[in-house]
Every structure is written in C-alpha cells, then in structure tokens.
Amino acid sequence: MENFIINQEESLLGLVSKEHYFQSMLQLLYSNKLLSTKQLEKVQFQLIELLEETVSYYTRYESSSVRVEVAEQIMLSICFTIGLYLKQQSTMKDNIALIKNAGVKQLFKEGEKILRDKVELCKSLLNNIYETRLNTETYAYTDTIDYGIPLFFKEYDTRFASHDMPGSIDYQLAIDVRNLTGVECLEEYLNRLRVENKFCAFFNGEDIEALLKGFKKDYIHMLINIFQLVLTNSLGCVLVGKAAVLLDLNEGDRVYISSRMEGLSSEQIEKLIFSAGAKLCDELSIIDEELIKYIREVSKEIIIQLENALEIDKLEKVFITLKRSEDNIFKYEDGEVLTNSEFRKITEEIRACKNPEEKITIIREGLHSLKDLIDTLGADCIFEDEFIEIFKSLNEFEMALLIKSTSTSKAFDNEYGSESEKEWQRKLKEYLEALDASRKAEIFRIAEGLEV
Known part of the structure; x- marks a missing residue:
C-alpha cells in the first residue's frame, strides 16, 4: 500500500x-x-x-x-x-x-535565495552570449542581445513581480521556450541561445551572412532563426558529401538530394537526416550532449520542412545557395590550352611512364590550364592509385579549382561522363573523404569563393 x-x-x-x-x-x-x-x-x-x-x-x-x-x-x-x-x-x-x-x-x-541566484546566473549567461555572439546585421538578433535582454535586469522586480517577464525578446529560437515565465523563462532562453551560438561558431561568419542573404535579400528585417538555417545547410552538405562547415549548396546538390530521397518513406527520410546529423557532429568533433540533443530536436522540424518541399518540388526553400558579395568572389582565368597535337603528345608521355612521380613531373611542367588537367585525368593515361598521388601533389587552391570545375551532383553520379571520367571523379571523392576535416573544409571554402 x-x-x-x-x-x-x-x-x-x-x-x-x-x-x-x-x-x-x-x-x-x-x-x-x-x-x-x-x-x-x-x-x-x-x-x-x-x-x-x-x-x-x-x-x-x-x-x-x-x-x-x-x-x-x-x-x-x-x-x-x-x-x-x-x-x-x-x-x-x-x-x-x-x-x-x-x-x-x-x-x-x-x-527568494534561488531567485537571486537565477538572476545572477542569467547575467553570467548574457555575458557568455556577448562573447559568442554572431557578427550579423539581423536586427532581431542584435536588438534582443544589446537592448531587449539588458532591459530585463533594469526592470525585473524580484519582490512584487517575480513572475513577470520585462524586457523585449524579438529574436526567435529554433525551439521556443514555453510554459515558463519570469527569470526561469529568461534562463532557458539564454541557455538555448548559448547552445545555438556555440554551434554557429563552427562556421565562417562570412559564410553565415552569405547564407542569410541567399535566404532573403532583406533578411536583416526578418524574424528568422540563424541556427536552423545553418544546421539545415550543413546537413545538406553532409548529404552530398561536402564538408559540413562549407554550408553552400547549388542546384546540382539539390537535384542529388532529391534523387536520394525519391521514393523514401517518412521513416527513411528521418533516418537519413538523423544519420547526417550524427556524421555532422562527428566531423565537427561535437561532444557536448546538450548541443547534440538540440541538433536532433531541431532536425525533426527540418525533416517536416524537407518533406513538404519535396512534395511541391521546392527544395531551394530548404537548402539555400549562398549569395556572396562580388568582393568575396575570385574570378579565375584559365591558362593557355594545349593544341590537340600537343595534348596527345603529353598524354602519350604520361601513359608510357610507370612511376607516379614521373607522371606528376610531366603534368607540372607540361600542363598550364585547368581544362588540360581535367582532360588529362580523363584521358586513360592515369590509373588506380596514381590519381590519389596526383591529388596529393596539388595545393589547396589547385584542389579547389578542380572541385569547382565539377558540379557535385555530376561529379559523383554514375550516370555522368565516360568511364575514365567516372574513375577520376570517384578517386577524387575517395581522396577528399580521407582528408582531415579542417583541410577539407578549407579546400571547399576556397572553391565556393571561386568563379571558374
């Protein structure tokens, strides 16, 4: 009993x-x-x-x-x-x-003792927000941090109105705070904003701003959640095999994602997104359990948006293409292209070599354009692991050029190009997947800033 x-x-x-x-x-x-x-x-x-x-x-x-x-x-x-x-x-x-x-x-x-402690805790949390804040022009975000929340501490009455919530909080979180009021509501809001800031700190600030511009031209006036946009595009990058920190997705990427999800049930799409979330956390070395849980919870909302977008064929509303200013774009002009006879002579030399180092030397000395390099990779004169050795010899800028010249959806699609083209593209993907996360991210970041 x-x-x-x-x-x-x-x-x-x-x-x-x-x-x-x-x-x-x-x-x-x-x-x-x-x-x-x-x-x-x-x-x-x-x-x-x-x-x-x-x-x-x-x-x-x-x-x-x-x-x-x-x-x-x-x-x-x-x-x-x-x-x-x-x-x-x-x-x-x-x-x-x-x-x-x-x-x-x-x-x-x-x-009352707990109330006073919570007020001090909120002040400490706000200081953490100041230290981790995003460099963004979004009015709701900046006004909430700079004016709305500090106003709470000026007007909060612990004796006669401890249940009240003074101040002004316009910035929307990815997960709203519900069923709380007073200092408890502020504490939970600041904790969630701290988690969101912590996640966004893994990404380049200019990339985040370019993502917001890609979402809406007048984003600075909109009540949008930055964390959810960043998480969504990062998940998209994982789905197409790009570095999670890259954020940028193009039309080819969206076509690839759509083809991966075609015919999948809701449960299968959920499993795919949760798997991408786990891979994202692994790639960014995220071990904070609170952040991991938050990512998973927000992913549930992303899955709903994704399913709706797939149904009406509007995936561009979910996975955004970054909109960079012209100042951040590097326009690459290709070098002099070989004549057909010169190209045949070079590729025959390469084919005759048995040593990868010798092939690399010929490529370095004989090729002066990106076009010729790509054509050589697909000319049946380089085989198996020789591709990996050649990729190793390229610097980050050269690798970025190679990636930029190939749409992700086409580069790794088995239905694209000749067999030799598919071979070097498969080897490129293999090489990129073996790189450490920071170098891979840097290569992709350079690639996204290039106009070829």
Missing part, C-alpha cells in the same frame, strides 16, 4: 504546471486527497498573511490595502517564488512534506 501511495504521488509530478507550479501543485494534492481541507486552509491562511506583509512593504507601510489587480499580481509573484524552491526538490513526496510542515513564509524565503 505504501508503495502504491508513493507511486501515486510521483505520477502527479508530470501534471504540475511549470508556469504556475505552486498553485497547480496545491490543486492536484487537494483533489487527489494528498492534502486535507484543513491543511489546504492552513496554507491559504499563511499565504494571505504573507500577502498582507508584502503589501505593507509595497506601500512603504503607509497603507495595508491596494487595488485588487495589484494584490493579485503580488500574490502571483509570491507563488512563483515559492514554486522556484519546490522545483528544486527531487520528489513529490519531498514537496508534500515541505508544504505541510515548513510554512509558507519559510518556503518563500528559500525561493
């Missing part, structure tokens, strides 16, 4: 309102006969006594009465503060014991 009672008590814990914790708990305990009428009346009487004392303090002891609306707000504040203390208890049984035995005034005093 005792075990049954304990289980009954604990089963009620999930029914308690997070926003009106103390009031909700009293109602549940009374309706489930865990608090007698006499015990409830005792708590109510003590609450009224505490209200009268607080009202006197509110009027600076000049009056013992205030407008009904003011009294109601003060009572909500008292209950909110008591609720903070009760939330700290590990079991419903502990809460019941406190309500029955500790006295409302004692519960309120303990709640």
Whole structure:
C-alpha cells in the first residue's frame, strides 16, 4: 500500500504546471486527497498573511490595502517564488512534506535565495552570449542581445513581480521556450541561445551572412532563426558529401538530394537526416550532449520542412545557395590550352611512364590550364592509385579549382561522363573523404569563393 501511495504521488509530478507550479501543485494534492481541507486552509491562511506583509512593504507601510489587480499580481509573484524552491526538490513526496510542515513564509524565503541566484546566473549567461555572439546585421538578433535582454535586469522586480517577464525578446529560437515565465523563462532562453551560438561558431561568419542573404535579400528585417538555417545547410552538405562547415549548396546538390530521397518513406527520410546529423557532429568533433540533443530536436522540424518541399518540388526553400558579395568572389582565368597535337603528345608521355612521380613531373611542367588537367585525368593515361598521388601533389587552391570545375551532383553520379571520367571523379571523392576535416573544409571554402 505504501508503495502504491508513493507511486501515486510521483505520477502527479508530470501534471504540475511549470508556469504556475505552486498553485497547480496545491490543486492536484487537494483533489487527489494528498492534502486535507484543513491543511489546504492552513496554507491559504499563511499565504494571505504573507500577502498582507508584502503589501505593507509595497506601500512603504503607509497603507495595508491596494487595488485588487495589484494584490493579485503580488500574490502571483509570491507563488512563483515559492514554486522556484519546490522545483528544486527531487520528489513529490519531498514537496508534500515541505508544504505541510515548513510554512509558507519559510518556503518563500528559500525561493527568494534561488531567485537571486537565477538572476545572477542569467547575467553570467548574457555575458557568455556577448562573447559568442554572431557578427550579423539581423536586427532581431542584435536588438534582443544589446537592448531587449539588458532591459530585463533594469526592470525585473524580484519582490512584487517575480513572475513577470520585462524586457523585449524579438529574436526567435529554433525551439521556443514555453510554459515558463519570469527569470526561469529568461534562463532557458539564454541557455538555448548559448547552445545555438556555440554551434554557429563552427562556421565562417562570412559564410553565415552569405547564407542569410541567399535566404532573403532583406533578411536583416526578418524574424528568422540563424541556427536552423545553418544546421539545415550543413546537413545538406553532409548529404552530398561536402564538408559540413562549407554550408553552400547549388542546384546540382539539390537535384542529388532529391534523387536520394525519391521514393523514401517518412521513416527513411528521418533516418537519413538523423544519420547526417550524427556524421555532422562527428566531423565537427561535437561532444557536448546538450548541443547534440538540440541538433536532433531541431532536425525533426527540418525533416517536416524537407518533406513538404519535396512534395511541391521546392527544395531551394530548404537548402539555400549562398549569395556572396562580388568582393568575396575570385574570378579565375584559365591558362593557355594545349593544341590537340600537343595534348596527345603529353598524354602519350604520361601513359608510357610507370612511376607516379614521373607522371606528376610531366603534368607540372607540361600542363598550364585547368581544362588540360581535367582532360588529362580523363584521358586513360592515369590509373588506380596514381590519381590519389596526383591529388596529393596539388595545393589547396589547385584542389579547389578542380572541385569547382565539377558540379557535385555530376561529379559523383554514375550516370555522368565516360568511364575514365567516372574513375577520376570517384578517386577524387575517395581522396577528399580521407582528408582531415579542417583541410577539407578549407579546400571547399576556397572553391565556393571561386568563379571558374
């Protein structure tokens, strides 16, 4: 019987309102006969006594009465503060014991200590936000951090309106804070914003701005969540075999993603996205469990958007192409291209060589254009692991040129090009996948800034 009672008590814990914790708990305990009428009346009487004392303090002891609306707000504040203390208890049984035995005034005093600690914690969290903030022109983001949240600390009344939420928070999180108010709401908001900032710190600031511009030209005026846009495109990059930090996706990438998902069920798409999320975390060396959980939760919303976009053939609304300013684009002009006879002579020389180092030397000395290099890779004069040795000999800029010259969806598509073209492209993909994450990311970043 005792075990049954304990289980009954604990089963009620999930029914308690997070926003009106103390009031909700009293109602549940009374309706489930865990608090007698006499015990409830005792708590109510003590609450009224505490209200009268607080009202006197509110009027600076000049009056013992205030407008009904003011009294109601003060009572909500008292209950909110008591609720903070009760939330700290590990079991419903502990809460019941406190309500029955500790006295409302004692519960309120303990709640005030927690309230003060939470205010200081929020100040610390805001300082962390300042340190990790994104360099963005988005008004909602900057105004919330610079003006809206600091206003909370100026106007928050811990004694008479601890349940209130002053300040102005316009920037939307990827996961909204619900069913919380007062300093609890701010604490949760700042914690989630901190997690979002931490994730975005893995990416190049200019890439993020280019992503926002690609989303909407007038993005600075929009109420958009930066984290979700960054996560979405990063997942897209993983799906097409690009570095997760790259962010940029083109039409060919979208065609490739669409073909991968064609005919898949909702469960299969979910599995594919969750797998991409796990790979993303592995590639970026993300070990923070809170961030990993947050990524997974937001991915659920991305999956819904993705399924809707696939249904109406509007994948460009989900996976965005970065829009860079002309100042960030490097226009590459190719070198002099060999004549047909010169090209045949070079490729025959390469074919005759048995040593990869000799082939690399001929390529270095005989080829002076990107076009000739690509044609040589597909000319049946380089074989097997010789491709890898040639890729190793190229610097990051040269590798970026090679990648940029080939659309991702075509470069690794088995239906594209001749057999020799497919071979060198498969070897290119193999080589890129074996690179460490930082070098791979740098090569792709250079590639996205090139116009070939």
